[in-house]
Structures are given as structure tokens and as C-alpha cells.
Amino acid sequence: MKGSLLKPPDSSWSRVNTQRLVLLALMVAMNVVLGRFSIQLVPEVRLSILGFLPIALAAHLMGPLYGALTGAAGDIVNYLLFTHVYGAYFPGYTLTAALSGLWYGLLLYRRRVTWPRAILTILPVIVLGEMGLNSLWVWMMYRKTFWANLPMRLVTNAIECPLKILLLSGMTRLMGRMPKSYLKM
Numbered sequence: 001m002k003g004s005l006l007k008p009p010d011s012s013w014s015r016v017n018t019q020r021l022v023l024l025a026l027m028v029a030m031n032v033v034l035g036r037f038s039i040q041l042v043p044e045v046r047l048s049i050l051g052f053l054p055i056a057l058a059a060h061l062m063g064p065l066y067g068a069l070t071g072a073a074g075d076i077v078n079y080l081l082f083t084h085v086y087g088a089y090f091p092g093y094t095l096t097a098a099l100s101g102l103w104y105g106l107l108l109y110r111r112r113v114t115w116p117r118a119i120l121t122i123l124p125v126i127v128l129g130e131m132g133l134n135s136l137w138v139w140m141m142y143r144k145t146f147w148a149n150l151p152m153r154l155v156t157n158a159i160e161c162p163l164k165i166l167l168l169s170g171m172t173r174l175m176g177r178m179p180k181s182y183l184k185m
Helices: 018-036 052-062 064-081 091-108 115-142 146-176
Strands: 039-042 045-047
Touching: 018 052, 018 064, 045 146, 052 064, 052 091, 052 146, 064 091, 091 115, 115 146
Parallel strands: none
Antiparallel strands: 039 045
């Protein structure tokens, strides 16, 4: 078999070089910084729509495994820098971030991002990851019921979803204007 879902036939995963590592580190740093920009609507609702962009960009440029690494490393660095905000470390959130980056890479890597592709990329991450897995992690850590948190998660994600789709489409359209030599990894 020439390739699989995780390693496309033309993948350059085996060619880890300095340029890729630097870009990966830059995307992790951008994830941490952009993830800090949020809007607190009420104590239970905080909108944070920019932190996913570096993960999606890494996945778009370098593939699913780099997207997963960016998501996982960004979550760990966020925890290390902002422990007082998040409480105890829980690997479930790191798993959710890695799976999100993996999904971004599977759908975006070396592909043109159309509106349907942007929707298909963002919607499962929100429904399965942020509303599903993250609610499960909250229940496992704090024993807060899934159904009690669901209304606020629905409101938050209903606001974030269209904004993330617009940002993802806009980011990839801007990248289309860049010289191809900048995008060769």
C-alpha cells in the first residue's frame, strides 16, 4: 500500500528538517498566544476563536501528524504556562487537541479549502471534540454532569462555529496569495 490516512503517498514525514521543526515550534507558540485572546460573555461562557488557526495552518502545510503534534504540544505548553487558570493537568484535553490537529490535517493537507471543506473540517471538531470529548473530560475530572454543561457549550459553540469557518476559509485564501516557494515544506 502506497499510503494511508495518516501518511499520504507523497508525505514528507520522514524528512523532518530544521525548517519543519522551526515552523512547528512557531505554530505552537502562536497557538499559545492566540489562545489567550478570548471574550468572556458571562462567567460560564468564554469565546476563544483564534487558537485553532495555528493548528489548522500546521496541518494544512505539513500534514496530519504535524497538526496533531502542534495541537498536543500547544495544549501542554498552555498548561505549563497557565496552570493557575486550568487547574490540574488532564491528558484528555491533550488528546482532544491532538485529534483536532489530526482531523485538520486529514481534510486540509495539500487541498484547496472550499466552503464545504471548511464546514466539514470545523463542525466535527466542535461537535465531537469540544462538545463531546471535552464534556466527558469535565465529567471525569469534576463529576459535573454532561447535561448540565451542554446548554452553555451549545451557546458558545453556536457562536464560535461560523466564526471559525470564516477564519479558516480566510486564512487559506490569504495563503493562496503567497509565493509557492514560501509554502514548500
